[in-house]
Amino acid sequence: MSGRNGRKADGGSGGERAExxxxxxxxxxxxxxxxxCPEGGSLARRVPDLxxxxxxxxxxxxxxxxxxxxxxxxxxxxxxGRVRSLERHLGVGLVARSPRxxxxxxxxxxxxxxxxxxxxxxxxxxxxxxxLRGRRDSRxxxxxSMTIGEYLLPGWLVALRAVRPDTAVSLRAGSTRTVVRxxxxxxxxxxxxxxxxxxxxxxxxxxxxxxxxxxxxxGHPWTAVRGGLEPAELARTPLILRExxxxxxxxxxAALTPYGGPERPLLELxxxxxxxxxxxxxxGPAVLSELVVGEEVEAGVxxxxxxRGLGLGxxxxxxxxxxxxxxxxxxxxxxxxxxxA
Numbered sequence: 001m002s003g004r005n006g007r008k009a010d011g012g013s014g015g016e017r018a019e020x021x022x023x024x025x026x027x028x029x030x031x032x033x034x035x036x037c038p039e040g041g042s043l044a045r046r047v048p049d050l051x052x053x054x055x056x057x058x059x060x061x062x063x064x065x066x067x068x069x070x071x072x073x074x075x076x077x078x079x080x081g082r083v084r085s086l087e088r089h090l091g092v093g094l095v096a097r098s099p100r101x102x103x104x105x106x107x108x109x110x111x112x113x114x115x116x117x118x119x120x121x122x123x124x125x126x127x128x129x130x131x132l133r134g135r136r137d138s139r140x141x142x143x144x145s146m147t148i149g150e151y152l153l154p155g156w157l158v159a160l161r162a163v164r165p166d167t168a169v170s171l172r173a174g175s176t177r178t179v180v181r182x183x184x185x186x187x188x189x190x191x192x193x194x195x196x197x198x199x200x201x202x203x204x205x206x207x208x209x210x211x212x213x214x215x216x217x218x219g220h221p222w223t224a225v226r227g228g229l230e231p232a233e234l235a236r237t238p239l240i241l242r243e244x245x246x247x248x249x250x251x252x253x254a255a256l257t258p259y260g261g262p263e264r265p266l267l268e269l270x271x272x273x274x275x276x277x278x279x280x281x282x283x284g285p286a287v288l289s290e291l292v293v294g295e296e297v298e299a300g301v302x303x304x305x306x307x308r309g310l311g312l313g314x315x316x317x318x319x320x321x322x323x324x325x326x327x328x329x330x331x332x333x334x335x336x337x338x339x340x341a
Contacts, residue, residue, distance in 0.1 A: 050122055052086040053115040055079050056094060056104075060112045064101045140169045140329040143188035145247050146272040147289045148316055149173030152208070152337075153192065159336050160329070167329045175270070177245030183321055190330040191319045192337075194247030194289075196254060204319040207337040211290045212251060212312035214239075214305040215297075217282040228308035235259035238266035240278045240286035246270075251314045252287055287312075 058068035059079075069079035083095050094108035104112055140160075144153050149171060157169055172182065180199040182188040191202070198204040214234060216222050222229055235256045242248040256262050266284045269275045272292055279286035279302060296302040318334050320326050326334050 047118070048086050048089050050119060052082050052089070053119055055082040056086060056108065056112055056115055057119065059083070059095055059102050060104050060109070063103060065095075065097070068102075138167060140167055140190070140333065141188045142169060142171045142190050142192070142333070143179040143182040144171065144173050144192040145176045145179055145194050146173055146242070146270070147194055147210070147248070147291060148192040150272055151289075151292050152316075156333060156336050160333050163332055163336075164329050169329075175243060175246040176250065180319070183319060189320075190326055190333060192316065193319055194314055194316050195250045196314070198317065199319060201322055202319040203322050203325075204317040205334070206315045207318050207334075208316040210314050210316055212248060212287050212314065213290050213293065213297075214285055214287055214307055214312075215279050215293060215302045216285045216305055217280070218300060218303055220282075220285070220303070220305075222285065222305045223303050225305070228306035231256065231307055231310045232259045234307055234310070235261065236263050237285060238263050240267045240269065240275060240284055241265040242272075242275060242287075243268050243270045247314065248287065248289065251312060255310055255312055 054072060055068055058071050059065055062068050062071065065079050065083070066076045069076040072079065074082075087094050090111065092107045092111070093105050094111055095102050096105050096108075142153065142157075150173065153171060157171070160167070160169065172178075172188070174182075176193040176195050176199065179188070179191040179193050180202060183191045184201050192207070193199065193204075194210065214222075214229070239262060241252070241262070253261060267278055269278065272288070275286055275288060276292060276296070278284075279288065280296065285305070293302055297304060318326075318337060320330070325331075
């Protein structure tokens, strides 16, 4: 009994030759899914990519591989290679070539109809994605610690407006802890913090360097200390400080930990401006960023007190949700901050 392919079954000796499979116009075996498009697996493996479909549609529209290649901005050999890849993937012949040009086979015409619907859907997807990007780029939500928010960001935002005049920017200033919470809760697109390291759950980049100063009014006893104040004396003195959770407080607490940590604050304030005003009143020593007291130190109304062997340097960072690199307006603002470190 013969098999379906015309060969004698079970090793029979009949002289009947196996039937040759049909050849496509482009010379590949047609209809054999085993050699072409896989029957199972993910959709991404089973459906050809858009680049292959675009070549097929361009050949159909222009009647020439060369013109199709020119329209798509690729070489003719590359266009021909894409057609062959598509034919191998599907296991059918799609394009007939002749000295007068290229035309689709009947099977190619059928596939082109399907391809057209796929590319139209892809164009709709792309238009929707561009609309989402436009909506995202029309606003920028920034959260910043007080020092950066009050003294650095205003200049950066003015520069951003020159680059993106149509972007509406909102700025919320608070402690480093508040900034990070806003980022992780999705309430901010980009944050700026000060402290010892990159906060948990975020990635970051150093944008500037800063130093904390111990400041008193002229005539305070500490101004007469030679060789710098002892760290232990600073630790046991009630100071005017930022609140817990701020980058300023984090750096000071870490620096004074070997000396028992700072004494209970004389005043605990959540605003850099309020902290500076309290220091200017002379109620007690304060710890403030070097960035915010330059004018007062230069004018002599606040006096920096050196502290022997105590490191109070820190870095200022831009931060964002881990794994989500800033894009659009956030990326542009980040680029404007570079060069300060």
